Amino acid sequence: MALQPSLRPLIIAGSPNAPQTLEVFLDYVCPFSAKLARAIDSVLVPLFAPGGQYDGKVKVIFRNQVQPWHASSTWVHEAGLAVARVAPEKFWPFSVALFKHQEEYYDIPTSTLTPVQVREKLAALAASVVGEGKKSALLDHLTLKTTPNGGVDVTEDLKYTIKFSRQNGIHVSPTVLFDGLVANEISSSWGEKEWTEWLAKKVV
Template sequence: MENPTWHADPLTWGHGPRTFEVFLEPTCPFSVKAFNKLDELLALVGEDRVTVKVRLQSQPWHMFSGVIVRCILAASTLPEGKHAAKAVMDAVARHREAFEFTHHAGGPNLDATPNDIIARIEQYSGVNLAQAFAIPDLDKAVKWHCKYARQNGIHVSPTFMVDGLVQGAISSGDTVAEWARHLA
């Protein structure tokens, strides 16, 4: 079996013994709310006390979800690795209307192509990822995220896990301090 010439950098920040995993769909407003709290969580709890892992949870009712998830993972293969991927996630979060359909089924994005979406992400993030998007077997990284979520019984975003256990009591609407209490 041939080794790939690329590596998808894990979307992991911090290096503490407690693990906080968050399953996100990049254009979901609730996932965006959760994503925007992750840096604050790391700062509050401490990078030496918690490891934050972002897992991508593509959802078909967010029509460009698969394309955007692939863009994030493509960015993670670049020399900047997870930092490039985070820049892509941040750009999508800040401009989510540019990537989402009106009421999940209409609006101006009906005329958008995957190439339009890639170009928008590049423009908003400053990350040149079109070439990485075309990595033939990048779908292995996409499938890993999907398989990992399914193995853990996760079907929607955002979903949270602490130390490998799904935490139904945690939501994107909670404060960062409330999240931190689950890690104490």
């Protein structure tokens, strides 16, 4: 349940001080992660929001789950982390938008693009969410400009998220943890009925 301060925008629902924690390990180019993301947005976010049934009781943390067998997975997660820096309050709205457009970043559609072109495409999508005025800042965070092998501005954030997954033995996306333990019963196909029944048993 640890989260370094620079990644606090990854708390996507509920109060940061809520005593119980739901951690969702999602990959932006995983279709099953997209299904779970839709449920998070339509079911969980309202339940944990101010005035919601579980207001102040549960927080949701987005965990970037890079799947390296998809070449674009690194680039899409870099984009999410760049938005977290440039427009922290827009991290989840951008994530929702990226999931809606995920097929554009699948293996075949990106196979004829350079990494620079993919990052530019992602910056354009992000700008549609955070505003065109922040597009240059987004691109700056996604530009290779240090040493020949030094990565981009958000590479250290990306390393943190990958190391966190590895040390906790997270392999597949999506994976959900509740209060630090893997909740294997949770399915990406869950809707409002399944989620509300499960939460009724789990939330103290």
